Amino acid sequence: MYKVVRAVLLQGRELQSVRGERTLFSDINLDVTSGQLWQIEGPNGAGKSSLLRILAGLLPPQHGAVLFEGESIEQCRERYYYDLLFIGHKAGIKPELTAIENLEFYAAVEGLEFTQPPYELLAQVGLVGLEDIPAQRLSAGQQRRIALARLWFSQTRLWILDEPFTALDVSGIALLHERFQQHLAHGGAIILTSHQDLQSMSYPVQRLTLRYQH
Numbered sequence: 001m002y003k004v005v006r007a008v009l010l011q012g013r014e015l016q017s018v019r020g021e022r023t024l025f026s027d028i029n030l031d032v033t034s035g036q037l038w039q040i041e042g043p044n045g046a047g048k049s050s051l052l053r054i055l056a057g058l059l060p061p062q063h064g065a066v067l068f069e070g071e072s073i074e075q076c077r078e079r080y081y082y083d084l085l086f087i088g089h090k091a092g093i094k095p096e097l098t099a100i101e102n103l104e105f106y107a108a109v110e111g112l113e114f115t116q117p118p119y120e121l122l123a124q125v126g127l128v129g130l131e132d133i134p135a136q137r138l139s140a141g142q143q144r145r146i147a148l149a150r151l152w153f154s155q156t157r158l159w160i161l162d163e164p165f166t167a168l169d170v171s172g173i174a175l176l177h178e179r180f181q182q183h184l185a186h187g188g189a190i191i192l193t194s195h196q197d198l199q200s201m202s203y204p205v206q207r208l209t210l211r212y213q214h
């Protein structure tokens with residue numbers, strides 16, 4: 001369980017994003033509550049990744065605000081990043097480092113202690129025997145499993161994940177659903193983009209659909 005569980009973790013208020021000449025979306029409102037998983041849907045180019053980056057404070061909106069526990073993320077940046085894990089659509093791993101070294105790198109950057117030995121962590125995500133090989137010599141799905149292993153030792157309440165299922169096989173997808181379920185049951189919240197149909201999952205899924213605006 002996370003120590004502090006409040007009703008609304010993250011709010012997007014009247015968000016608008018303009019990239020180049022095109023308005024991707026306007027007037028998006030979103031309330032993300034502890035225990036919820038939000039799936040951002042829509043066609044290629046609709047602005048899903050842009051919305052995630054705005055919510056993560058990595059891209060400024062043209063209009064609107066993102067609030068974390070009622071406070072603008074601009075005002076509480078340190079507190080927000082302490083409680084946020086963002087994994088972008090590129091796996092974000094260091095290709096020259098091994099799987100173990102990548103985990104050690106994440107732990108150092110995030111100031112975390114491993115709650116279990118890193119070899120066990122990698123076994124949990126199906127990487128037995130691949131722990132000491134430079135990541136660049138692993139497949140796309142194996143590399144994504146390294147990136148997602150962060151979810152097994154993250155202590156942040158909010159996860160923002162861009163296309164987390166990409167390149168994963170059936171067992172990888174099942175593992176991830178299991179981890180999501182645990183996180184939600186413990187009071188965490190997840191916002192993700194995915195083209196997968198998540199409606200038959202054992203946890204409820206809130207959906208926000210973006211349309212392609214010409």
Ligand SMILES: Nc1ncnc2c1ncn2[C@@H]1O[C@H](COP(=O)(O)OP(=O)(O)OP(=O)(O)O)[C@@H](O)[C@H]1O
Pocket residue numbers: 019020024042043044045046047048049050051
């Ligand atoms: N770095 C950038 N600079 C300028 N424009 C960008 C940038 N990244 C994306 N865009 C524009 O924003 C639009 C929306 O991109 P975005 O990645 O948010 O869409 P998406 O819904 O996540 O698409 P996909 O399903 O293909 O991942 C794109 O059509 C592109 O023109």
